[in-house]
Amino acid sequence: MEPVSREKSAVSVLRAIGLMSGTSLDGVDVALIETDGERRTTLRASGYRPYTDEERALLRLALADGATLTSRHARPGVLAEAEALITRAHAEAVEGFMAEQGLSRAEIDVVGFHGQTVLHRPERALTVQIGDGPALAARLGIPVIHDLRAADMAAGGQGAPLVPVFHRALAESRGMEAPLAVLNIGGVANVTLIGPDGELLAFDTGPGNALLDDLVRERTGRPFDEGGAIAAAGRPDEALLAWLLTHPYFIRRPPKSLDRNWFSHRIVAHLSTEDGAATLAAFTARSVTRALDFVDSRPSRWIVGGGGALNGEILRLLGAGTGAEVVTADSIGWSAAALEAQAFGFLAVRSLKGLPITYPSTTGAPQAMTGGVLARP
Numbered sequence: 001m002e003p004v005s006r007e008k009s010a011v012s013v014l015r016a017i018g019l020m021s022g023t024s025l026d027g028v029d030v031a032l033i034e035t036d037g038e039r040r041t042t043l044r045a046s047g048y049r050p051y052t053d054e055e056r057a058l059l060r061l062a063l064a065d066g067a068t069l070t071s072r073h074a075r076p077g078v079l080a081e082a083e084a085l086i087t088r089a090h091a092e093a094v095e096g097f098m099a100e101q102g103l104s105r106a107e108i109d110v111v112g113f114h115g116q117t118v119l120h121r122p123e124r125a126l127t128v129q130i131g132d133g134p135a136l137a138a139r140l141g142i143p144v145i146h147d148l149r150a151a152d153m154a155a156g157g158q159g160a161p162l163v164p165v166f167h168r169a170l171a172e173s174r175g176m177e178a179p180l181a182v183l184n185i186g187g188v189a190n191v192t193l194i195g196p197d198g199e200l201l202a203f204d205t206g207p208g209n210a211l212l213d214d215l216v217r218e219r220t221g222r223p224f225d226e227g228g229a230i231a232a233a234g235r236p237d238e239a240l241l242a243w244l245l246t247h248p249y250f251i252r253r254p255p256k257s258l259d260r261n262w263f264s265h266r267i268v269a270h271l272s273t274e275d276g277a278a279t280l281a282a283f284t285a286r287s288v289t290r291a292l293d294f295v296d297s298r299p300s301r302w303i304v305g306g307g308g309a310l311n312g313e314i315l316r317l318l319g320a321g322t323g324a325e326v327v328t329a330d331s332i333g334w335s336a337a338a339l340e341a342q343a344f345g346f347l348a349v350r351s352l353k354g355l356p357i358t359y360p361s362t363t364g365a366p367q368a369m370t371g372g373v374l375a376r377p
């Protein structure tokens, strides 16, 4: 990443900090970007504030309590405590990052705060991200854009994925040739397909790393399959895979989005750890290649971000399945780890400017629409 610049930005270019705590519950990603929210984007430094084991345990309980929610404002069970934790952890993430980078609050125009998803049920028009935007703005002394999924979902959209407009802006600002695919493999995997004329098609493809993480944690106590080594040592259960891919989610045309807990690692309970991991890695890769069912022009290049970019076995299977060039975000000068946090910085700037963040072809919104709520300190 380029170092932080000190020169005065052009008026329309704002300096934003983006924050993401994803479905993997590993920690808070922080990223600094300078952008006009359109074609000019410079990626700056990024950081990370991991959750402690105790925090992660509380967040897992919050996902369980989240599954019972029927209103996006209720905070029963541990959810109120978890929301305070999320707000505090994000504040610490920003404060730590700003100290590291020698940044003062006056140098940051806006913070984009995703929060932590504890429930996502688009079929019930319900998506819940915990995290207190006004409290974060007050503590940091910086304007915060939060609740970025709510307006889209209220209008009939899926509320996800939100990153496609950022993927396209980044690809265009770098003069990349389309058709192109940008794939995020987090807990859930989502793809942005950019057509020859810049048209977007985006959706959640299926599970990312979440099932593999759950299996590996249960069987070995380790948090994930480092490099994909366990999966690479096993053999996928082809019959099970074929059956899994008949699930209606994969046949349904986009727009579509998933909750982290839609599928469970228990589908491979009867297999050895290696064969189970191989089956789940292949499930992720094959559900991604199903995205090709929905495009006219096949991307010749796939750029992969998210923690799954470090899973060599998933990357290998993707290359075989797509027949395309598969590269990691890091290998082209982007950051696989920071891509989502950068996106929330970019989305915050678009939100401040009243620019659209979701579209009929990304979330199924009825028209291009802006979103996000501004909390002033």
Ligand SMILES: Nc1ncnc2c1ncn2[C@@H]1O[C@H](COP(=O)(O)OP(=O)(O)OP(=O)(O)O)[C@@H](O)[C@H]1O
Pocket (backbone or CB within 6 Å): 020, 021, 022, 023, 024, 025, 026, 184, 185, 186, 187, 188, 189, 208, 209, 210, 213, 223, 224, 225, 226, 227, 228, 305, 306, 307, 308, 310, 311, 312, 340
């Ligand atoms: N060295 C590694 N080898 C293999 N996999 C890894 C490695 N490091 C991280 N991962 C995977 O990446 C995951 C974290 O990815 P990421 O931070 O992109 O997810 P997230 O942002 O929480 O999810 P989402 O995008 O669904 O919100 C880990 O849970 C793990 O599965």
Ligand SMILES: CC(=O)N[C@H]1[C@@H]2OC[C@@H](O2)[C@@H](O)[C@@H]1O[C@H](C)C(=O)O
Pocket (backbone or CB within 6 Å): 022, 023, 117, 119, 120, 127, 159, 160, 161, 162, 163, 164, 184, 186, 187, 188, 189, 190, 204, 257, 258, 340
């Ligand atoms: C509801 C929710 O939090 N969804 C996440 C999740 O993680 C990956 C995938 O599922 C994606 O749809 C989304 O996050 C990214 C940042 C997005 O909205 O683009």
